[in-house]
Amino acid sequence: MATKTDGLSTEERAAVKQRAAELRAQAKAGKNREAGEKAIREAIAEMPDEDRELAEGIDRIVKEVAPHLMPKTWYGFPAYTDADGKVVVFFKAASKFTTRYATLGFEEAANLDDGDLWATSFALLKWTPEVEARIAEVIRKAGSDR
Structure with missing residues (x-):
């Protein structure tokens, strides 16, 4: 169960620390x-099986x-x-x-702009052929030039 400390849950505090470590590692590695x-x-390897399957599928689709x-x-x-280093797409594991x-x-x-209203996130429960096709369609559009 999540506990609160200074307004952030234990999980949120861990995510902030993880982000700081990522920034240090990225500064060393460059692009x-x-x-x-x-x-x-x-x-992905650290994720439980259900999340890992979804993350691996998304990774494969982005590469394709x-x-x-x-x-x-x-x-x-x-x-x-x-190319500017701005996040376009991400996967957040349920775990x-x-x-x-x-x-x-x-x-x-x-x-993804589509008039005055468009989705910026999707809930994922399991990997199916239909889910894979929809994800490929959305990622293709999200990664295209404006």
């Missing part, structure tokens, strides 16, 4: 695809439909950035904050 892929593989996006971790999550579903999320750099 290095190999280092980013290694960080993502390590993050948006290979120009750079892999990295972001608050311990697998994430993929544009990270003990939520009932994992999240496929998109940041402002994602090219």
Whole structure:
């Protein structure tokens, strides 16, 4: 069970510390695809089976439909950035904050604009052919040039 300390849960405090460590590691590695892929593989390997299956699928799809996006971790999550280093897409494991579903999320750099309203995240429960097709479609659009 999450406990609160100074307004942040134990899990949130751990995520902030993890992000600080990521920033230090990224400063040393620079924009290095190999280092980013290694960080993502390590993050995925630590996930429970249900989250790992989803994260591996998303990683594979990003490599297929948006290979120009750079892999990295972001608050311990697998994430993929544009040429400016801005996060486009990320995966948040359900186990990270003990939520009932994992999240496929998109940041402002994602090219998902669709009029005055569009989704910036999706709840994920399991990997199916339909889910895979929808994820590929959304990531392809998110990673495209504006």
